[in-house]
Amino acid sequence: MSSIERQNLIMKRLKETELPIKGSDFAKKTNVSRQVIVQDVSILKAKNEPIIATSQGYMLIKHQPDKHVKQSVIVCKHTPEQTEEELNCLVDHGVTVRDVIVEHAVYGDLTASVMVSNRAEVTQFVTRIKETNATYLSTLTEGIHLHTLEADTQEKIDAACKELEKAGILVQ
Structure with a gap:
């Protein structure tokens, strides 16, 4: 799987869930090291994708203006x-x-x-x-x-x- 394909997969999976996804889970799914996933996420962040790394894994910041929060x-x-x-x-x-x-x-x-x-x-x-x-x-x-x-x-x-x-x- 190419880096573009991995990055597309990362974005697709992050958009589909509200829960964090561990870098190691992405690594297993794509048969690469976790460090390769860290690099892919860094590239996505440099492209202004709203990804954050938490202690539970990667999440997408979903900009939803919630006036109630x-x-x-x-x-x-x-x-x-x-x-x-x-x-x-x-x-x-x-x-x-x-x-x-x-x-x-x-x-x-x-x-x-x-x-x-x-x-x-x-x-x-x-x-x-x-x-x-x-x-x-x-x-x-x-x-x-x-x-x-x-x-x-x-x-x-x-x-x-x-x-x-x-x-x-x-x-x-």
Whole structure:
């Protein structure tokens, strides 16, 4: 299968689902290495395809202007060991954590997709960090980081923030 055919397959599959698809799944389907898929996705991104890489796999950002979705950016500070507590607090209130943002001294703002909406996704995210020996971006900034949150009501975001504040995680 040529790179164009793989890229077309990647786009077709991403358009057909709301769920993330792992690079390794694309690799098995096309009989290439995961690194080849990473390269194909990079080429697609360079062609302005709205693909994001999450801890669960690749997703297509579907631009649907939903006036009912509320969005907020919050500032948090905690240890790496408190990450799961933080994320569970947010998703338990019906909030989706879209990303994490840290301010790097050289690169400026670094943003990484998180995309967790429930405890199972939080567990998968934290497990993946541990399995790969990756470090949380917040370790670059002594625990200070931002999250973009989404929910269907502002009340859900507010309730989650109150709980984070009680836990000493939210920075006011």
